[in-house]
Amino acid sequence: METVSESRTDILDEGKYSRTRLFFATFAVYSLHFSTGAVIAWPSPMIPRLNLSDSENALVSSLFSLGAAPGPIITTFGIDSIGRKATLFVSSAAFLISWILLIFSQNITVIYLARVIGGIGIGGSFSGVSVYVAEIADDATRGPLGSFLQTFLAVGFLVEYCVGPYVSFTLLAVVNLLLGILFVIFFYFVPESPHYLIAKGKIKEAYSALIWLRGNVSEDKIQREISMIQEGLKKEKQSVTGIKKLFTSCAVFKGMGIGILLIMMQQGSGINAVLAYVQLIFENANLHLDAVTVPILLGLTNLFASLPAPLLVKWFGNKVTFVISSLGSGVFLCLLGLYFYLVDQKYDTTYLGALSVVSIILFNIFFCLGLGPLVWSAIAEIFSSSVKAMAMGVCGVFSAIFGFFAIEVFSTVLHTYGFYTVFFGFGVYLLIGGLCILLFVPNTSRMTLQQIQDYLENK
Numbered sequence: 001m002e003t004v005s006e007s008r009t010d011i012l013d014e015g016k017y018s019r020t021r022l023f024f025a026t027f028a029v030y031s032l033h034f035s036t037g038a039v040i041a042w043p044s045p046m047i048p049r050l051n052l053s054d055s056e057n058a059l060v061s062s063l064f065s066l067g068a069a070p071g072p073i074i075t076t077f078g079i080d081s082i083g084r085k086a087t088l089f090v091s092s093a094a095f096l097i098s099w100i101l102l103i104f105s106q107n108i109t110v111i112y113l114a115r116v117i118g119g120i121g122i123g124g125s126f127s128g129v130s131v132y133v134a135e136i137a138d139d140a141t142r143g144p145l146g147s148f149l150q151t152f153l154a155v156g157f158l159v160e161y162c163v164g165p166y167v168s169f170t171l172l173a174v175v176n177l178l179l180g181i182l183f184v185i186f187f188y189f190v191p192e193s194p195h196y197l198i199a200k201g202k203i204k205e206a207y208s209a210l211i212w213l214r215g216n217v218s219e220d221k222i223q224r225e226i227s228m229i230q231e232g233l234k235k236e237k238q239s240v241t242g243i244k245k246l247f248t249s250c251a252v253f254k255g256m257g258i259g260i261l262l263i264m265m266q267q268g269s270g271i272n273a274v275l276a277y278v279q280l281i282f283e284n285a286n287l288h289l290d291a292v293t294v295p296i297l298l299g300l301t302n303l304f305a306s307l308p309a310p311l312l313v314k315w316f317g318n319k320v321t322f323v324i325s326s327l328g329s330g331v332f333l334c335l336l337g338l339y340f341y342l343v344d345q346k347y348d349t350t351y352l353g354a355l356s357v358v359s360i361i362l363f364n365i366f367f368c369l370g371l372g373p374l375v376w377s378a379i380a381e382i383f384s385s386s387v388k389a390m391a392m393g394v395c396g397v398f399s400a401i402f403g404f405f406a407i408e409v410f411s412t413v414l415h416t417y418g419f420y421t422v423f424f425g426f427g428v429y430l431l432i433g434g435l436c437i438l439l440f441v442p443n444t445s446r447m448t449l450q451q452i453q454d455y456l457e458n459k
Helices: 009-013 020-030 032-041 043-050 054-067 070-081 084-104 108-136 139-145 149-166 169-188 194-199 204-213 217-236 243-249 250-268 271-283 293-305 309-316 318-344 355-370 375-382 385-417 418-440 450-456
Strands: none
Touching: 009 309, 020 032, 020 108, 020 139, 020 149, 020 169, 020 204, 032 084, 032 108, 032 149, 032 169, 032 204, 032 271, 043 271, 054 108, 054 385, 070 084, 070 108, 070 355, 070 385, 070 418, 084 108, 084 169, 108 139, 108 194, 108 375, 108 385, 139 250, 139 309, 139 375, 149 169, 149 271, 149 293, 194 204, 194 217, 204 217, 217 375, 217 385, 250 318, 250 375, 250 385, 250 418, 271 293, 271 355, 271 385, 293 355, 309 318, 309 355, 318 355, 318 418, 375 385, 375 450, 385 418
């Protein structure tokens, strides 16, 4: 039997190995984030036409994040009981229900309800998708494949920004419903996670899943990979499991701290509030440019900005990539604050309009290089399989609650103290956070899953 220290890449690199089906499975599961992006960006084209109060606008923008809180809990119990695939289909159902509600009603209470239910889908998708991708990938592709989240979110953003301003409330909901159905079609054709199947003793099914994922790999190599996964699961079962391990294991405790720090930087960046308010922001920017144009530019940069992330991870590791992302985002958010300060003080900004557009686009680009696509894949790989579901659930709940308050703070400060204050505040937060990542977050991108656990256990 192979030892756990031998990586799946070591096994597979002994001969020709096609990753075509692995890439298709990754695309299929990530397509769930088309709906995630749509839910997050939906307020941008809708808020200006709904004629709501400031408090109602804030709730429409932020309730999805509060609704995301129970999503990870559902995922925590679901991925280990009914499987990774079934749990992700449940998350997909939440998205579909939210769009169906919006198709049939524009009542503010129904909108609130739809936003909460859509949030449940988001809460389940972020943790569930990351777990699935981490478990089907080999060690060589785990980091790069985990970095494409932002690209798929961007498709959802673009639909809202490009289609939303030009179609009716109801038609936009129909378009978003079709996005959700695409995931159901794609994901139907991919196998269950081999890790889950082996953990449940379904070795034949795991063998079939690995054959499908690995393509033209010999039977011996598939058996060796199964043995490696079994050995890892056996070792985990010999340790303390469940809730007790969350509070007694050094590795889990340190991993939780790292995960919470990364989530605080991702959600505290203000990105979700910017995406939700971007049209409103630039309606107040004194630009000689249609405010609808800026969200489209932002969506396009989201689509492509995360593409260099796998290369950055490969060249520098995920730690340095996180630091670059946080510091760069902070700098350009502060520059955006400077522009709005000049607008607030009635300075002539006729020739400075480009500063605001360039600043928000570069803020978005730097966010997409690290904090956007890499956080959840990094969190998924720092926990062992025996506690991964529960730990990811705890991190997901924290992310949802922290994200809700981040959007509420953004909205409150924006309407009370002005645009420049909120951008300066969130920008400085990102600069400080970048230093914290440099000090406390390890570089896990060049480690196997077992090496990560050994590092966290101080072995």
